[in-house]
Amino acid sequence: MDYDLGIYLHIPFCRRKCNYCDFLSFVPSPETVTAYLEALKQEMALAAAAWPRLTSFPLPSVTSVYLGGGTPSLLSGEQLQDVLDGLRRHFGVAPGAEITVEANPGTVDAAWLAAAEAAGANRLSLGVQAFNDRLLGSMGRLHTAREARDAVSLARECGFSNVGIDLIYGLPGQSLADWRETLAEAVGLVPEHISCYGLEIHPGMPWGVLAARGEISLPDEDLWEEMFGFTDSFLTGCGYRHYEIANYCRPGRESRHNLRYWQRRDYLGFGLGAASMVGCRRWRNHEKLPAYLAALETGKLPVADGEEMTVAEVLAEVFILGLRLLNGLDLERAAREFPEADWPRVRQTIARLEAVGLVERCGPVLRLSRRAWPVANEVFAEFLG
Amino acid sequence: MDQRFIRNFCIIAHIDHGKSTLADRLLQHTGAISEREMVNQVLDQMDLERERGITIKMQAVRLEYQYPEDELVYQLNLIDTPGHVDFSYEVSRSLAACEGALLVVDAVQGIEAQTLANAYLAIENDLEIIPVINKIDLPGAQPDQVKEELEKALGLDMERTVLTSAKLGWGTPEVLAAIVKYVPPPRGNVREPLRALIFDSYYDSYRGAIPYIRVVDGEIQAGTIIKIMATGKSYEVDEVGIFAPARRTVPRLSAGEVGYLAASIREVKDIRVGDTITVVDKPAAGPLPGYRPVRPMVFCGLYPADGGDFDALRTALDKLQLNDASLVYEPETSKALGFGFRCGFLGLLHQEIVQERLEREYHLELISTAPNVAYRVTRTDGQVVMVDNPAQWPPPGQIAMVEEPVVKATIISPTAYIGNLMDLTAQKRGRFLQMDYLSPERVLLEYILPLGEIIFAFFDQLKSRSRGYASFDYEVAGYEEADMGRLDILLNGEMVDALSTIVHRDKAYQVGRQLVTRLREVIPRQLFEVVIQAAVGHKVIAREAVKPLRKNVLEKCYGGDVTRKKKLLEKQKEGKKRLKAVGNVEIPQEAFLAVLQPSGGQGR
Incomplete structure (x- = not known):
């Protein structure tokens, strides 16, 4: 049977926190980095040993690996090599597996890129965010637009044939014209993949505080929708597929690791706060470094909490995640996989949404209609309990 | 008890002028409660009352007081009165049970509207009034000016005035002495057929409806077969007693005395305030004056937020009515809100109290329509x-x-x-x-x-x-x-019955404008535009629109986020459950009260 696994490795280090960031990351000391990487390798060893007990199946081969952060490019070439070697020691990484490393412009040079390539990375995801130094400065980014452009061409020179860039829109003080410029610049670099995220404001972060005080003004939902719609038509016109709500790619260049999340295929997450999903189980690691390190020191997996989902809950996830994709989800396959679910009710929900034009069916495939994309939560919520 | 040694009195005051505190002091001074038992505001029992600082249900407490002048022991019956205009008929009946009243006025605030309303009621009931100027310990106290106001507004005899600080206990002995001195003793006849005034009641789940009574003539004891004069119903008395302030049975209550009786009466409706109790075998010639059935003044629809709770709401209303004879209700149906009840209340406060009790004591989530009067x-x-x-x-x-x-x-x-x-x-x-x-x-x-x-x-x-x-x-x-007319609200062309209201024609435009503006603020954006119109007859007089929802999507959703994102969606779904679908428009509960809350201005 065809069975595979994805692995996420979390590198929670940054040179500084950006003003909008709520990811698990911090500015580390060199000793912390060393200790953390040792713990990470230890965790992989423990997890590989625990796998048969967890599933009663032998370890499947790993077809996607994703090093996310934080800023994984803060690791040295040797450290990166060491981590990926550690992974390969305990897990069978399939030949041709997609191995993505996130990197920030301004933290990568030719030597590092070459080392990453040599360590096995074959996909680079660059946190560009904007091609506008004024906006980059206000976000608290430590790089310029120029450095972002340089990072892309450098990556090409070092042999990366699969490069993605992340962009943010809806920034305080960002006009539609600013966003068009950023998109045009992005397209000019011909990346294989572009992620476009509307800014989310989180209460604890510097911008959350300013927004609560009314000191920064954020775009209203009409401007947001205009930006979302423009992105879709512009990038689609430039030959990109809008394959997921926030993601675009050249044909065939979907992020295979991320597809796994939306298609609900198994993955293990290693590192601080990393999340895992196997079948109907989800669990998550400790988010505080001392707790994470302490668990591993005593030879235990650093799991903080988890849940065992019911069939109904899993099926809800199948819809909530699968409908994020342009290709939607295969209802026949879902019916085969979850025969015991309450299908009459699910079909009723689908019929209701179809009647108001929020979803459409195409053979066995169910997907969001065009107009539903910007309001997809209205659809997702319908599939919950 | 010889009526010469009985004094029946009440305390009347504007809210917050210190009525309850003074009552506590009188109880304490006469030894009815000890310092240790003293919970502030003993007379206000219900939580709601204590929270709002007002008295809703009254009580009668018997105090035994040795009057220093003659060293004899007097029976003082303190009849507490509700402190809100909604309950003015009940106030008038408890005043009718007394011969005297303490009129408490705050030495800083002076006379307030309620002071006057209550004082007029007391004068109408021929009560002797003893002015009590309270809070004289406060720095801004102006007792002389307050005296002048009282004299001018009410023509009271200010010689009797007692200055107090109920908080500090100042003046308590003087108040007690003044009660004996100035409040006349009752003048009933114990040999006449029984006539007892019902001035309040409560419902006890073990013993049924219990009336508080003031015996005017004759006497009553366990075994007496009584008749309620307005309803004609008869009961055998199981027990008579008093509150001191703990409940205590007594052998009998005779002319001039105040207390309660238990007679296995099913509902408080059977013992309406103001009615007269007499005996079956030798009934009084006629009832005491002043009885009238209480009429509700304010009406609104109460609907369960969850349609499945209709029966629970009915049961809760039935139970509340056991305790509250002035609450009336009948089932009604609204196209927008489903099955509910049209309820009548004495006033807005009464409505709020009932609604809060339904929600708090019976755990019901309710949607109420805007209150209106009866035309x-x-x-x-x-x-x-x-x-x-x-x-x-x-x-x-x-x-x-x-x-x-x-x-x-x-x-x-x-x-x-x-x-x-x-x-x-x-x-x-x-x-x-x-x-x-x-x-x-x-x-x-x-x-x-x-x-x-x-x-x-x-x-x-x-x-x-x-x-x-x-x-x-x-x-x-x-x-x-x-010149009244009905103002209707239409959502996407469909009339929402629960939002209709009666307005004066001169104000229809203004009210219509306010309503649609307010509704635009409270109705959340939906997948399509929502047009809100106000209309009189077929004529649309105001219009607003809620723009369609443009954004509701979690853009970032990766492996680590799924659990958190699901929680967000669940929260959103929970929020939606509180919306009521009217046609294809979903509106929040506060929309039904939009007419009460003029547009905030800081809306979107």
């Missing part, structure tokens, strides 16, 4: 109907005349705010009656106001236009002709 509509065929529900408003062509209930309102305010208050009363279609200066700084205004205009927001507006200084009270004053 007297004369139809073109000459038939007169009372309409307490906008849904039952006759078509305009069938209406010959509409009369609305009005009240006589008393407002007391510092002179600086007269202009503001006159402007407010004009907006509320008030008719000026007269103005009196209580002192060079304070003025008393009297108006006839439509009850429908004061049941919402009036009190808050009065307070805000007088910086909190004006006080207000009213009494019901009959019906007056008015």
Whole structure:
């Protein structure tokens, strides 16, 4: 049977926190980095040993690996090599597996890129965010637009044939014209993949505080929708597929690791706060470094909490995640996989949404209609309990 | 008990002038409760009462007091009175059970509207009034000025005035002595057939409805077969007793005394306040004067937020009514809200209390429609109907005349705010009656106001236009002709029955405008545009629109986020459950009260 696994490795280090960031990351000391990487390798060893007990199946081969952060490019070439070697020691990484490393412009040079390539990375995801130094400065980014452009061409020179860039829109003080410029610049670099995220404001972060005080003004939902719609038509016109709500790619260049999340295929997450999903189980690691390190020191997996989902809950996830994709989800396959679910009710929900034009069916495939994309939560919520 | 040694009295005061604290002091001083047992405001029992600092249900407490002048022991019955205009009939009946009243006035605030309303009631009931000027320990106390105001406004004998600080216990002995000295003893005849006034009641789940009574003539004891005069129903008395303040049975209650009786009476409806109790075998010739059935003044629809709770709501209302004879309700159906009840209340406070009790004690989530009054509509065929529900408003062509209930309102305010208050009363279609200066700084205004205009927001507006200084009270004053019509609200062209309201035609445009503006603020964006219209008859007089929802999507959703994102979606779904689907438009519960809350201004 065809069975595979994805692995996420979390590198929670940054040179500084950006003003909008709520990811698990911090500015580390060199000793912390060393200790953390040792713990990470230890965790992989423990997890590989625990796998048969967890599933009663032998370890499947790993077809996607994703090093996310934080800023994984803060690791040295040797450290990166060491981590990926550690992974390969305990897990069978399939030949041709997609191995993505996130990197920030301004933290990568030719030597590092070459080392990453040599360590096995074959996909680079660059946190560009904007091609506008004024906006980059206000976000608290430590790089310029120029450095972002340089990072892309450098990556090409070092042999990366699969490069993605992340962009943010809806920034305080960002006009539609600013966003068009950023998109045009992005397209000019011909990346294989572009992620476009509307800014989310989180209460604890510097911008959350300013927004609560009314000191920064954020775009209203009409401007947001205009930006979302423009992105879709512009990038689609430039030959990109809008394959997921926030993601675009050249044909065939979907992020295979991320597809796994939306298609609900198994993955293990290693590192601080990393999340895992196997079948109907989800669990998550400790988010505080001392707790994470302490668990591993005593030879235990650093799991903080988890849940065992019911069939109904899993099926809800199948819809909530699968409908994020342009290709939607295969209802026949879902019916085969979850025969015991309450299908009459699910079909009723689908019929209701179809009647108001929020979803459409195409053979066995169910997907969001065009107009539903910007309001997809209205659809997702319908599939919950 | 020899009636010469009985004194029945009550305490009347404006809210917060210290009535409950003074009552506590009297209990303490006469040893009815010890320092240790002393919980502040013993007489206010219900949580709700304590939270709101007002008295809703009254009680009667017997105090034994040795009068220093003659060293004899007197029986003092303190009859507590509710402190809100909604319950003014109940106040009048408890006053009727007394011979004297302590009129408590705050030495800093002076006379307030409620002080006067209560004092007038006491005078009407021929009570001897003892002025008590309280809070004299406060730095701003002006007892002399307060005395002057009392003398001027009420023509009271100020010789009897007692100065107190109930908080510190000052003046308590003087108050007790004044009660014996100035309040006349009861003058009933113990040999006459029994006549006892019901001045309050409560429901005890073990012993049924328990009336509080004042025996006027004759006597009553366990075994007596009594008859309730208005209903004609008879019961055998199981027990008579008093509160001191703990419940205590006594062998009998005789002329002049105050207490309770238990007779396995099923509902408080059977023992209405103001009714007379007599004996079956030798009944009194006639009832005591002053009984009238209580009529609800304010009406609204109460609906369970969850349609499945209809039966639970019915059960809860049935239970509440056991305890509250003035609550009336009947089932009604709304296209928008489903099955619910049309409920009648004595006033807005009564409504709030009932609603809060339903929610708190019976764990019901309720949607209420905007309150309205009952109109007297004369139809073109000459038939007169009372309409307490906008849904039952006759078509305009069938209406010959509409009369609305009005009240006589008393407002007391510092002179600086007269202009503001006159402007407010004009907006509320008030008719000026007269103005009196209580002192060079304070003025008393009297108006006839439509009850429908004061049941919402009036009190808050009065307070805000007088910086909190004006006080207000009213009494019901009959019906007056008015040009009223029904204002309807349409959502995407469909009328929402639960949002209809009765308005004066001169104000229809203004109210319609306010309503649609407010609704635009509270109705969340939906997947399509929502057009909100206000209409009188077929004529649309105001329009607003809620733009369609443009954004509702979690853009970032990766492996680590799924659990958190699901929680967000669940929260969103929970929020939606609180919306009510009307046609294909989903509206929040607060929309049904939109007419009460003029547009905030800081909306979107």
